[in-house]
Amino acid sequence: MATIGTLSRQVATPLKAERHGDRSIASIAFLIALWVALAFAVVCLAVLLIDSFVKGLPRLDSNLLTRYSSQVIPESAGARAAILGSMWVIVTTAVLAIPLGVSAAIYLEEFANPRRWYNRLIEVNLQNLAAVPAIVYGMLTAGFALAVGLRRGIVLAAGIALALLILPVIIITTREALRAVPAEIRDGSLALGATPLQTVWRQTLPSAIPGIATGTILALSRALGEAAPLLLLGGLVFINYDPDGLFSGFTTLPIQIFDWTGRPEDAFKEVASATIIVLLVLLLAMNALAIIIRNRYQKRW
Amino acid sequence: MTSTILRRAALPAVLVLTLGLSACGGSNESGSEGDVSGEVLADGSSTVQPLTAAAGELFAEEEPGVNVSVGTAGTGGGFEVFCQGKTDISNASRPIEDEEAALCDKAGVEYTELQVATDALTVVVSAENDFITCLTTDELKTLWEPAAEGKITTWDQVNPDFPAEEISLFGAGTDSGTFDYFTDAINGEEGASRTDYNATEDDNVTVTGVSGSPTAIGYFGFSYFQENSDKLKAVEVDSGDGCVAPSPESAQDGTYTPLARPLFIYVNNKSAADKPYVKAFVDFYAEQNADIVAAAKFIPLNEEQSTELADTAESLG
DSSP: HHHHHHHHHHHHHHHHHTTTOOHEEEEEEEHHHHHHHHHHHHHHHHHHHHHHHHHHGOOOOOHHHOOOOOOOOOOGGGOOOHHHHHHHHHHHHHHHHHHHHHHHIIIIIIIOOSSSSSHHHHHHHHHHHTTTTTHHHHHHHHHHHHHHHHSSSSSHHHHHHHHHHHHHHHHHHHHHHHHHHHHHHHHHHHTTTTOOOHHHIIIIHHHHHHHHHHHHHHHHHHOOOOHHHHHHTOEEEOOOOOOOOOSSBBOOOHHHHHHTSSOOOHHHHHHHHHHHHHHHHHHHHHHHHHHHHHHHHHOOO | HHHHHHHHHHHHHHHHHHHHHHHHHHGGGOOOOSSOOOOEEEEEEEHHHHHHHHHHHHHHHHHHEEEEEOOHHHHHHHHHHTTOOOOOOOEEESSSOOOHHHOOOOTTEEEEEEEEEEEEEEEEETTOOSSSSSEEHHHHHHHSSSGEEEOOOOOGGGGSOOOOOOOOEEETTTTTTHHHHHHHISSSSTOOOSSSSSESSSSHHHHHHHOOOOEEEEEEEEHHHHHTTEEEEOOESSSSOOOEOOOOHHTTTTTTTTTEEEEEEEEHHHHHOOOHHHHHHHHHHHHHHHHOOOTTOOOOOOOOHHHHHHHHHHHOO
16 A cells, blocks of 8 residues: 555656756656655554554553553553553653753753853753763663662652753753744833843743743653663563652553563563553653644744 | 643643542552561562562462562672662572672672572574474584684584575573573583674564574573474474473473573572561562462472472571
């Protein structure tokens, strides 16, 4: 099916290129190459999704949501601890990362003097930090936990690692959102006698919230899908109680999926597929929320 | 205007989320009706993890007040935190090494080793392979030793009776205890292996790879063979006394050498003495060992080993 779609596109593309007067063989070949690359990505994704759905659908039952993982009866294993663990970790991450990230962005965008060397240094480092592999943050947090004598495999440690991971993304998107607020708004506020702080708090920040919320939710959904840094931090794979606080042990959906897919029993592979569906639904819901917020509250100046 | 709406909507949303979470979090607390309560922390080998998880699960039916959590930092990673006194139990697919024992000594962590199950590292070929039924340990060494790298590429180089077909090799990743044990048993030195093979920490990759090619060979724990015995064939191993197939019996009576391996848990003596629930969990692990081993699909201990486990568990605490 996908191939037919791609072929018809390939026929259409050269025509389009022709309209723009560019009909060199090189450009047509390039366009075809682009379509093939795109089709490859889409087909791989479709195969993965279909595979997960076919394998996981029979296990999309109430056991999945209400029971813990089970070695004794793998057929009844559930992702309860992982779902709750993921929620605890993501909320902790949000609570740690959002105030820090938004404050840092406000400072950099509204108050920092870009000519000062230390502000430029911060700026360059932010860009670099956004590109650091996730596992490095896991190692950093593991080292931090060791230094302060904290147990590693707890919700708080996971929250710190993921907050560090998404902090640069939150700062960068918040800055973009603040930059999109027209200078006239600030000027008007200042002209009416508001202090710079009042201007930020009452005018700039509220206007930028839709953009900030969108960026933050997308960053959090990335954190939700991370397994590597949490595995390194000692995220658990078997846990038969609900996490109940910041110092509680935890597992998360990606960790649980990773563990189950590596097991010999077919029942674990099925429950892993079902859990992948749960994770996908959660991710799609978060992304949809981000889009809704953007569309509903976006201001046009 | 719109931002006010957003702010009004955001606060309840956050509240609902937090309340929902704390409600979920609290729902388990009514369960502490047993004699003891607390949390048993276990970490270490991912191979042994199903055993300790099964023990925790069965134990929870008797003592709902005790939580058992199991991580998979690997045998080495597990000992690292165990020797800092951060876990009560360390799962291990090989005995503790001298360097690791030194770490424990330095931190003043005393421990007890208990063998809780047996595993038979199984050499597998595809069910469609028609020329291999038995390999000697020497042939396995020829196949896997570091000197074979880039040189031993067709089956007739291993044994002239085999066809001149290309070998594709699947094996454990270098971080796993399985790799340590296999290289020690076959190549004579822990960690010494050729490196031009498909190394993976996920044994299901080996299952797929070997079952897909009649000339491929790989190795992993016995449970992965049992679950896939329709697609794979277990190779008999000859260590000098004839060909022996991996099976619960041959692993128990010691004839399946050198690839039958013991699986251990290490218990922190101080935890067992100070925390009654850790001691209770280890006792349970020993008493219900047969059920636990069956649930995790490993090979049960033989009589002698069972007695030893029971005696050692008793002496704890």
